[in-house]
Amino acid sequence: MELWSRxxxxxxxxxxxxxxGAGKLFGSTPSAxxxxxxxxANPAAAAQGKRPLIISSANGLHALGKGMxxxxxxxxxxxxxxxxxxxxxxDPNDDSVGYGGLPNEEGVVELDASVMHGPTYRxxxxxxxxxxxxxxxxxxxxxxxxxxxxxxGDGARxxxxxxxxxxxxxxxxxxxxxxxxxxxxxxxxxxxxxDSPEWKQRVSEIFNGDAAQIAxxxxxxxxxxxxxxxxxAVDAKGDISATTTTSGLAWKIPGxxxxxxxxxxxxxxxxxVGAAGSTGKGExxxxxxxxxxxxxxxxxxxxxxxxxxxxxxxxxxxxxxxxTKLGTFHLYFYAINKDGVHGAAxxxxxxxxxxKQASYAVHDGTESRLVPCTPYFDAAGGDQ
Ligand code: ASP
Numbered sequence: 311m312e313l314w315s316r317x318x319x320x321x322x323x324x325x326x327x328x329x330x331g332a333g334k335l336f337g338s339t340p341s342a343x344x345x346x347x348x349x350x351a352n353p354a355a356a357a358q359g360k361r362p363l364i365i366s367s368a369n370g371l372h373a374l375g376k377g378m379x380x381x382x383x384x385x386x387x388x389x390x391x392x393x394x395x396x397x398x399x400x401d402p403n404d405d406s407v408g409y410g411g412l413p414n415e416e417g418v419v420e421l422d423a424s425v426m427h428g429p430t431y432r433x434x435x436x437x438x439x440x441x442x443x444x445x446x447x448x449x450x451x452x453x454x455x456x457x458x459x460x461x462x463g464d465g466a467r468x469x470x471x472x473x474x475x476x477x478x479x480x481x482x483x484x485x486x487x488x489x490x491x492x493x494x495x496x497x498x499x500x501x502x503x504x505d506s507p508e509w510k511q512r513v514s515e516i517f518n519g520d521a522a523q524i525a526x527x528x529x530x531x532x533x534x535x536x537x538x539x540x541x542x543a544v545d546a547k548g549d550i551s552a553t554t555t556t557s558g559l560a561w562k563i564p565g566x567x568x569x570x571x572x573x574x575x576x577x578x579x580x581x582x583v584g585a586a587g588s589t590g591k592g593e594x595x596x597x598x599x600x601x602x603x604x605x606x607x608x609x610x611x612x613x614x615x616x617x618x619x620x621x622x623x624x625x626x627x628x629x630x631x632x633x634t635k636l637g638t639f640h641l642y643f644y645a646i647n648k649d650g651v652h653g654a655a656x657x658x659x660x661x662x663x664x665x666k667q668a669s670y671a672v673h674d675g676t677e678s679r680l681v682p683c684t685p686y687f688d689a690a691g692g693d694q
Contacts, residue, residue, distance in 0.1 A: 358650070377673070425449045588643050
């Protein structure tokens with residue numbers, strides 16, 4: 311229910327007063343000085359420019375410490391980011407990544423991931439991989455053991471098996487039940503819609519009446535979630551690497567690939583400049599090659615935050631800044647530069663968590679903390 315009311319709030323906001331406030335950043339890309347202005351107002355952002363540094367989307371908050379340990383010991387930046395996201399891939403309770411990710415429309419989990427190693431300018435990626443949990447490590451293995459950059463589908467699975475990756479069923483009981491609930495809301499025989507008593511009855515059976523689980527299922531069915539963890543690091547010497555790993559869009563058509571495994575979209579590194587990653591509706595990012603744009607903007611002197619806002623502006627421009635059309639999705643960009651400055655932009659102010667401003671996770675050697683994303687539109691939020 312919560313999310314439905316959030317959706318209502320969101321639509322109301324679009325139609326009403328929030329739209330007036332929504333335009334603060336709209337139509338003009340903030341100047342290169344804007345992020346330093348916000349750094350003064352925001353103590354979390356004030357500690358900018360420290361190395362080593364590792365950042366990720368908010369769901370990596372608890373995982374960055376492990377990556378930081380590697381960086382502090384002088385380990386490789388790519389190993390640091392892969393170790394960090396592996397914790398999230400292994401977590402059955404994170405249903406946006408790895409084990410327990412929400413499945414495609416046939417109930418099969420398909421994962422995408424990419425890596426890029428700045429010091430050697432190498433990359434690896436895998437897409438639509440079934441039955442292998444740690445696809446960021448698999449993407450790193452593509453980079454290290456082959457002269458290819460991208461391997462997809464069953465070829466990627468078989469490559470992983472040959473390289474010693476264990477095959478498992480990635481669908482947990484929890485994600486299977488949510489998929490069953492989704493199927494009940496869309497199948498030909500049912501089609502009752504999630505507001506109908508029939509669907510509520512069916513879902514109550516699936517979850518044995520557990521109210522929290524039912525509310526969660528309602529939310530992810532009304533708003534097919536995306537979710538991912540991009541992670542990027544710069545070490546004390548200024549070497550940079552990044553990875554992005556995801557189960558992609560829930561209920562996708564089998565074989566659908568998002569931006570996460572696309573080098574230059576969901577993951578991009580240039581060791582002279584910095585790194586960028588993304589979460590949210592991958593199709594929108596792919597169309598603008600967001601990761602590459604952000605890196606090139608930083609090369610021209612923009613701060614990571616302003617570079618992310620510039621990329622967001624490209625997406626918005628293709629919809630003629632129409633907030634109703636843009637309101638059907640959400641998108642986030644994250645970036646670091648070689649000096650250890652970090653930033654992120656969200657298309658809408660609020661993030662995945664109900665009524666909370668979107669944030670990302672930063673560890674600069676002392677602790678892992680959440681830092682607000684800079685919203686492109688200062689209005690509540692989009693659907694995904
Ligand atoms: N960007 C990912 C994709 O489109 C999903 C996400 O970040 O939530 O597959």
